[in-house]
Amino acid sequence: MIEWMVWTPPTALVFAGLALLLAGMTVWARISPPVARRGFLRIETDRGDRLYIGLISAAVVLTVWIAVTDLSMWLALACALLVLLVIGRWG
Amino acid sequence: MTGRGADEISTTGATVAGGQVTGEVLTGDVLAGAAREAPGEQDASRADTRTRNNRAWFLVLPVVVSVAFTAVIPLMTVVNFSVQDIFSPTDRIFVGLxxxxxxxxxxxxxxxxxxxxxxxxxxxxxxxxxxxxxxxxxxxxxxxxxxxxxxxxxxxxxxxxxxxxxxxxxxxxxxxxxxxxxxxxxxxxxxxxxxxxxxxxxxxxxxxxxxxxxxxxxxxxxxxxxxxxxxxxxxxxxxxxxxxxxxxxxxxxxxxxxxxxxxxxxxxxxxxxxxxxxxxxxxxxxxxxxxxxxxxxxxxxxxxxxxxxxxxxxxxxxxxxxxxxxxxxxxxxx
Structure with missing residues (x-):
């Protein structure tokens, strides 16, 4: 039935990870409701906003990396995760 | 000439604005005060009496389903397309990035x-x-x-x-x-x-x-x-x-x-x-x-x-x- 969606293990893992992340954030929000605050992004964000901004920024890092350099994408992934972490913590 | 005119306007404009702003601030403060009090009362009454009924959220379900079919699932498919060389659903090669x-x-x-x-x-x-x-x-x-x-x-x-x-x-x-x-x-x-x-x-x-x-x-x-x-x-x-x-x-x-x-x-x-x-x-x-x-x-x-x-x-x-x-x-x- 889902043959037409041509799944591959890596993309399935990525989407499963995203789903888990969303579910995790929902549970976390139930346990301790998010608090909006202002960080170096200069706008009021709660942790969900920062996760979204962080994921988008991580995607930008990966895109620019693959567009300009042949260095390993694992290094790019490390940088992207670092960006995500920094935005999530201090954004 | 223009410069002087502009200066005068800005000061008069400020007075006018000031006059209005005081009025606005007053009402704004009253409103904000009322708004500040209201949730507090609600919170206090909500905390111990009854659980909130969130079943109205099920009304959003049709939108979720239609968005899933028209946007999320196609987007997932596009992501799958982007990492493969596809000749047919059964004949395809994973090419990474x-x-x-x-x-x-x-x-x-x-x-x-x-x-x-x-x-x-x-x-x-x-x-x-x-x-x-x-x-x-x-x-x-x-x-x-x-x-x-x-x-x-x-x-x-x-x-x-x-x-x-x-x-x-x-x-x-x-x-x-x-x-x-x-x-x-x-x-x-x-x-x-x-x-x-x-x-x-x-x-x-x-x-x-x-x-x-x-x-x-x-x-x-x-x-x-x-x-x-x-x-x-x-x-x-x-x-x-x-x-x-x-x-x-x-x-x-x-x-x-x-x-x-x-x-x-x-x-x-x-x-x-x-x-x-x-x-x-x-x-x-x-x-x-x-x-x-x-x-x-x-x-x-x-x-x-x-x-x-x-x-x-x-x-x-x-x-x-x-x-x-x-x-x-x-x-x-x-």
């Missing part, structure tokens, strides 16, 4: 990205000042208001492909009024099917014709919301029309102009139908914007892998701009 590498380094796609950004920049530079000028010169009261509104809004009512068809014929040198006039009356050789500059100008003018009214209507709405005392104060100070515009109208338009700029950027960045109808991306590559190139790769050549990677990059840019749009709209003043 190769398509992303080739798409982001493809000179044709990079040129299309620059072209689209340039087009958006020119659209903004032309449409925003024109729209504001139009709004300022529109009548503020009387019968003229309705007439002006209808006239200005007319281009907005025409479907995209019809706008394309209108301009495709209008700009033709042989049977189009505009093209014929430029060629035979002005004596300038103009042919948008052969000359890339002419094609670019045609598409740009078409967008300006189609969408300046939107900016004008937004700006007009913004202008109408300025209280009359500002203009009366300016009049008493003998301010010139320019000083009134520069120091009273323009600052008060900041909000609507932000919306107008972001809306026009998004729309012009994703423009497809009109240039597709008028030039089809040509002559050569002159007007092949990102959307036109993407549809050529995806539908024309049926290269699902590169098209998938391309759409994800395109989606990322649109995503960022719409998030900025959303943030500016919902968080200004907070």
């Amino acid at each position: 190769d398509w992303f590498r080739s798409v982001t380094r493809d000179p044709e796609i990079r040129a299309a990205l620059l072209r689209t950004l340039l087009f958006s920049a020119q659209v903004l530079l032309l449409e925003i000042p024109l729209g504001v000028a139009l709004a300022v010169s529109m009548p503020r009261r009387g019968v003229g208001v309705s007439a002006a509104l209808v006239l200005v809004a007319l281009p907005l009512l025409i479907p995209w492909n019809v706008v394309g068809t209108i301009w495709q014929i209008f700009a033709r040198g042989d049977i189009g009024l505009g093209g014929w006039t430029i060629n035979n009356v002005l004596g300038v050789n103009f042919n948008y099917t052969l000359d890339s500059t002419d094609a670019w100008i045609t598409v740009l003018l078409m967008d300006v014709w189609h969408w300046t009214p939107l900016v004008a209507l937004l700006a007009y709405a913004g202008l109408r919301s300025i209280p009359d005392p500002y203009f009366q104060a300016a009049q008493i100070d003998g301010a010139s029309a320019w000083a009134t515009f520069r120091h009273i109208q323009l600052p008060r338009l900041r909000g609507v102009l932000t919306i107008a700029i972001l809306l026009r950027f998004m729309d012009s960045f994703m423009i497809y139908t009109e240039p597709f109808v008028v030039t089809g991306g040509g002559p050569g590559n002159a007007t092949s914007f990102l959307s036109i190139l993407l549809s050529k790769i995806a539908v024309g050549q049926f290269d699902l892998g590169p098209a998938g990677a391309f759409s994800l990059m395109y989606f990322l840019i649109v995503q960022i701009v719409s998030y900025v749009f959303f943030t500016v709209l919902t968080r200004t003043g907070r």
Whole structure:
């Protein structure tokens, strides 16, 4: 039935990870409701906003990396995760 | 002279504004106080008595299902396309990030990205000042208001492909009024099917014709919301029309102009139908914007892998701009 969606293990893992992340954030929000605050992004964000901004920024890092350099994408992934972490913590 | 006038206006304007602001602040404070108290009471009563019934959220289910079918599942499929070389559902090869590498380094796609950004920049530079000028010169009261509104809004009512068809014929040198006039009356050789500059100008003018009214209507709405005392104060100070515009109208338009700029950027960045109808991306590559190139790769050549990677990059840019749009709209003043 889902043959037409041509799944591959890596993309399935990525989407499963995203789903888990969303579910995790929902549970976390139930346990301790998010608090909006202002960080170096200069706008009021709660942790969900920062996760979204962080994921988008991580995607930008990966895109620019693959567009300009042949260095390993694992290094790019490390940088992207670092960006995500920094935005999530201090954004 | 103008400088002195402007100074005087700004001080009087401030007094007027000050007078009003005190009133507003008072009511605002009262309201805010009431609002502050209300949730507190609710919280206190809610905390121990009964659990909240959230079953109304199930009413959102149809939207969730339809969005899943029309957006999320297709998007997942596109992600799957972008990492494979697909010949048929059963005959496909995993290629990792190769398509992303080739798409982001493809000179044709990079040129299309620059072209689209340039087009958006020119659209903004032309449409925003024109729209504001139009709004300022529109009548503020009387019968003229309705007439002006209808006239200005007319281009907005025409479907995209019809706008394309209108301009495709209008700009033709042989049977189009505009093209014929430029060629035979002005004596300038103009042919948008052969000359890339002419094609670019045609598409740009078409967008300006189609969408300046939107900016004008937004700006007009913004202008109408300025209280009359500002203009009366300016009049008493003998301010010139320019000083009134520069120091009273323009600052008060900041909000609507932000919306107008972001809306026009998004729309012009994703423009497809009109240039597709008028030039089809040509002559050569002159007007092949990102959307036109993407549809050529995806539908024309049926290269699902590169098209998938391309759409994800395109989606990322649109995503960022719409998030900025959303943030500016919902968080200004907070």
